Amino acid sequence: MPRKFIKKYLPDPHSIKKNRAVNMFGSLLHDANLWHLNRKSARGAFAVGLFNAFVPIPFQMWLSAVGAIVFKVNLPLSVALVWISNPLTMPPMFYGCYLVGEMILGDTGYEFAFEPSWDWLVQSLSTIGPTFIFGCFIVSSVSAIIGYFGINWLWRYSVAKAWRLRQEERANRTK
Template sequence: MPRKFIKRFLPDHQTIKKQRALRMFGTILHEPNLWHLNRRSASGALGIGLFFAFWPVPFQMWLSAAAAIPFRVNLPLSVATVWITNPFTIPPIFYGAYKIGTTVLGSDPKHFEFQFSWQWVVESLSTIGPAFLVGCAICSVVGGLAGYFGLNWLWRFSVRKSWEKRRLARQQKKEEC
């Protein structure tokens, strides 16, 4: 079930290979393991994608693709997962990371107004930066591990249920004969 569900949303690997932004990886993209979808590659890709999704840097997709290649996990899933942080979800996710950072560091939360600009990020590094970066690091590691182990468990659970369903169907068929 997870395989069919994930495949429904992923683009064709030929389409991705033709993207100009990914040409910097060259012939490495012809590695079949980067496009194969199995439990190991899917859970690894989700873990890598979630890990980089919480990084407050531009070009998260390139970082995710660059990490997916040496780990030989599904490249499209890894890159697509990064998009959980998009222009609509960045403010609440990064505010939550800031709150986690202030809690971990034991500092008082400071009042600020989020602005979607690189200049605001650079200027606020001295005031809210340490708590924000610590929170992003924690969310990154926890999100990556939760994605990896969560999808791994879901995949195994789905396969186990499928096997059980087939076993019961065979057993029922024998009883009818």
Template sequence: MAKKTIQRFLPDPNKIRHHKSLKIFGKLLQDANLWHLNRRSARGAFAVGLFFAFIPVPFQMVLAAATAILFRVNLPISATLVWLTNPLTMPPIFYGSYLVGTLVLNQPEQHFAFELNWAWFEQSIETIGPAFLVGSLVCASIASIIGYFGIDILWRRSVVKARAARK
């Protein structure tokens, strides 16, 4: 079943409740709906987590957790999925987002060389920034929608398969 597969990869709720970056939510983390795993909470959590995975902001995990609390979906899934963009996957994902942004805005690709300094960052915000941010928002929305409906379909299939097996 999808539920058993997902539960196998989820971290312990107590570890997440006591995570240093999530302590700002205090008593809000006590809501039982944030920890239940059912079709509604799983599909919503996948949508939230995948959305924030593609948004290039610091503290993605905190934003995903806040949104999970707001929509009362599974918090561990939401917070964990933002790690889809990690130091290894960030460059290709964000470059792909930039390319999507250039297509959406109908702009030519601009060649750039990454430099780790403030001047490069300021210059890049003006040149490649708009395409990158629009592309990130488009990719985040698409990933969120695919995650939402993909989990819903997988969950329904596993329920139908389990019912068939019982018969």
């Protein structure tokens, strides 16, 4: 079930290879492991994609593509999972990361009050920045671990369920 569901939404590898944005990876994209969709590649892609979704830098998709190439996991899936963090979800996600960092490191003594200005951003990097970055690292790591083991469990469960259904159908046909 997960394979059919995921494969339905993934783009064709040939169309991805023709894209100018990924041409910078050149012959690295010819590795067949980057395009196979099996339990091992899916669980690795979930880990890479979810980890990079909480990394507070631009170009998370490229970072996820590099991670997929390094770990030889499904490239389209790892890049697609980065879109969990999009312009609508980033503010609550990153505020949550800051709260996690503050909960673990303790109160920083600084009040969090957002201002859409360059001065506020520069000042915040020195005051609440370390807490925020630490929180992002913790949330990234935990979400990668949960994604890795969660998709592994879901994949194994759906395969076992399919086997049971086939055995029951076979038993019913022989009666």
